[in-house]
């Protein structure tokens with residue numbers, strides 16, 4: 426029996442209030458721009474982010490893909506972090522569909538890329554080289570363990586981009602986790618970027634959806650690319666309705682996910698064989714190391730006891746746990762007691 430599912434915050438289910446809003450949503454055909462619920466979510470999102478406009482898309486992956494396709498030409502190069510979701514976990518979509526090259530800059534443990542690294546990655550004007558056109562950031566930074574990047578951390582990177590005339594996109598799949606952790610409005614976190622996407626389907630607990638925001642001409646262009654990738658939907662207010670409720674009711678409560686993650690991380694750090702940097706546990710993601718080659722066995726033994734986590738991917742030495750809506754303090758205690766038993770078996 427599954428007792429605690431810590432694989433991702435994507436496993437969270439909609440709240441009763443979201444279910445009700447979905448059942449009662451006013452609908453229209455969104456390809457004609459006629460769905461009032463989608464329009465409301467888009468306006469509300471743009472407003473919260475301090476951007477001119479926003480467009481509803483099916484997923485975080487689609488928001489990043491459309492953002493890159495709308496801001497590059499075939500043969501361009503985009504700068505990404507070496508641990509970025511765009512680079513490592515989106516099947517090279519912009520390359521496959523847009524003929525765009527990725528240039529990876531090594532991420533720092535705090536989720537940023539060093540300004541010198543970005544500087545060195547920008548291609549000079551030379552017919553041998555792909556033109557650099559876009560810098561992609563991520564906040565919170567999933568690969569770095571859910572760390573929240575501060576406005577000054579972001580500014581140091583966007584300054585380099587501006588000096589070279591690059592546009593900047595932020596993958597803000599968990600932007601609101603960063604906002605809650607830093608006690609900083611989301612609009613301030615994205616002030617220096619041109620475009621930003623956030624997921625409704627992660628900590629905000631919606632069943633489906635992401636929102637991509639930027640200036641009005643970008644959003645027009647993004648709508649066209651959304652059409653090209655097959656992402657235009659019809660009476661999609663049915664899911665946008667949950668997004669509106671999420672923005673109103675699910676943001677502040679993510680502080681609970683963060684304190685549960687903190688409690689879990691402190692407990693894990695006390696278990697022999699687990700390596701964990703508490704400073705990196707800033708939001709709802711915990712990454713920790715286990716003895717070499719034990720990750721798959723640990724994940725499998727936890728699963729036997731009802732605690733689900735993802736097995737390590739090839740080449741990774743760390744395991745991940747993610748807290749979310751539906752995980753409470755007793756689940757954290759249960760997980761720690763199971764983990765403690767499993768680790769003593771492994772030793």
Ligand SMILES: *Cc1c(COP(=O)(O)O)cnc(C)c1O
Pocket residue numbers: 483484485486487489510511563565567596598599624626635
């Ligand atoms: C989950 C995630 C995405 C992709 O979102 P999907 O909705 O799963 O496609 C993009 N970026 C980051 C940082 C993520 O964690």
